[in-house]
Amino acid sequence: xxxxxxxxxxxxxxxxxxxxxxxxxxxxxxxxxxxxxxxxxxxxxxxxxxxxxxxxxxxxxxxxxxxxxxxxxxxxxxxxxxxxxxxxxxxxxxxxxxxxxxxxxxxxxxxxxxxxxxxxxxxxxxxxxxxxxxxxxxxxxxxxxxxxxxxxxxxxxxxxxxxxxxxxxxxxxxxxxxxxxxxxxxxxxxxxxxxxxxxxxxxxxxxxxxxxxxxxxxxxxxxxxxxxxxxxxxxxxxxxxxxxxxxxxxxxxxxxxxxxxxxxxxxxxxxxxxxxxxxxxxxxxxxxxxxxxxxxxxxxxxxxxxxxxxxxxxxxxxxxxxxxxxxxxxxxxxxxxxxxxxxxxxxxxxxxxxxxxxxxxxxxxxxxxxxxxxxxxxxxxxxxxxxxxxxxxxxxxxx
Numbered sequence: 216x217x218x219x220x221x222x223x224x225x226x227x228x229x230x231x232x233x234x235x236x237x238x239x240x241x242x243x244x245x246x247x248x249x250x251x252x253x254x255x256x257x258x259x260x261x262x263x264x265x266x267x268x269x270x271x272x273x274x275x276x277x278x279x280x281x282x283x284x285x286x287x288x289x290x291x292x293x294x295x296x297x298x299x300x301x302x303x304x305x306x307x308x309x310x311x312x313x314x315x316x317x318x319x320x321x322x323x324x325x326x327x328x329x330x331x332x333x334x335x336x337x338x339x340x341x342x343x344x345x346x347x348x349x350x351x352x353x354x355x356x357x358x359x360x361x362x363x364x365x366x367x368x369x370x371x372x373x374x375x376x377x378x379x380x381x382x383x384x385x386x387x388x389x390x391x392x393x394x395x396x397x398x399x400x401x402x403x404x405x406x407x408x409x410x411x412x413x414x415x416x417x418x419x420x421x422x423x424x425x426x427x428x429x430x431x432x433x434x435x436x437x438x439x440x441x442x443x444x445x446x447x448x449x450x451x452x453x454x455x456x457x458x459x460x461x462x463x464x465x466x467x468x469x470x471x472x473x474x475x476x477x478x479x480x481x482x483x484x485x486x487x488x489x490x491x492x493x494x495x496x497x498x499x500x501x502x503x504x505x506x507x508x509x510x511x512x513x514x515x516x517x518x519x520x521x522x523x524x525x526x527x528x529x530x531x532x533x534x535x536x537x538x539x540x541x542x543x544x545x546x547x548x549x550x551x552x553x554x555x556x557x558x559x560x561x562x563x564x565x566x567x568x569x570x571x572x573x574x575x576x577x578x579x580x581x582x583x584x585x586x587x588x589x590x591x592x593x594x595x596x597x598x599x600x601x602x603x604x605x606x607x608x609x610x611x612x613x614x
Contacts, residue, residue, distance in 0.1 A: 244562040245435070307362070313367050
């Protein structure tokens with residue numbers, strides 16, 4: 216990525232550390248904003264606790280079954296791309312698979328879904344569950360608490376391979392699915408270059424950060440795309456492109472860049488080219504299950520393709536616009552328009568923390584023209600003077 220793009224906001228001119236985004240640059244502001252959308256340690260632990268409780272309940276309920284029943288996470292929780300839900304007061308979504316270890320011929324799709332539904336309802340009526348609401352969709356059951364909701368997808372082992380079989384939307388056919396294989400594929404694409412987020416590097420020893428809290432560039436790009444989609448479709452949620460479509464296209468397009476903003480621009484520009492049309496049908500193969508088409512719904516709902524490309528054009532325009540104007544007074548409003556108020560607050564707070572640290576270290580300077588900046592390690596081109604540290608009340612610091 217060019218120097219112009221990485222410092223487009225023109226807020227600070229500190230020489231960049233290889234492991235840290237430039238102070239006030241797009242990478243820092245995007246990273247801080249996205250970190251604000253991450254789930255907290257408490258939320259992560261609560262989600263794990265709830266799906267482990269459900270797993271234990273199902274295991275006891277299915278104890279007579281010979282074999283290994285299982286419950287495991289899939290989707291954004293498994294991939295590390297969770298973002299808070301704009302439309303539901305920033306709650307989080309958790310997707311899990313409930314595998315009933317029975318022989319394919321011993322149970323129908325409808326029976327499997329009904330059996331899992333009965334178990335989910337019984338669990339929801341127990342005190343240990345904290346009494347979530349239970350809802351039903353075409354393929355899964357949903358447990359909803361005030362701060363999160365959990366989709367439970369029924370499945371059985373696939374005797375012909377190591378993947379799973381899940382009911383189709385009409386609960387009439389078995390479809391092969393491989394969520395673990397997809398997660399492994401996505402992880403491989405993510406490992407091209409890891410993004411050690413500024414906040415993690417500053418506040419924590421990177422080796423001590425739990426793996427679920429560490430984010431790669433690709434994970435952050437997917438989070439940014441999903442958040443922009445949610446904000447863009449805030450008034451028409453049913454029109455949103457599916458997360459699996461966005462995630463897969465982003466991973467296919469990702470070229471391995473270590474610059475967050477540059478990768479976001481590169482992915483957004485190229486991801487649409489990974490969609491194919493075969494015999495008049497849009498096709499996006501599951502990289503871990505090639506006979507699964509993630510855009511199969513577009514055949515019966517052709518407006519889905521138009522809505523996807525409408526959003527993609529809007530995302531490209533919004534992200535390109537970040538480079539057009541300089542200055543913090545333009546940066547934060549533009550980020551808020553693209554990603555929402557919570558994102559903008561995180562970006563602002565992170566920048567304020569960094570400014571405070573630079574001031575405390577005596578590295579904050581006022582350059583010619585009245586532009587705040589941090590001391591550069593290289594040759595100084597413009598004249599500058601130190602900014603005096605201040606105490607709590609706004610007066611000169613005594614330290």
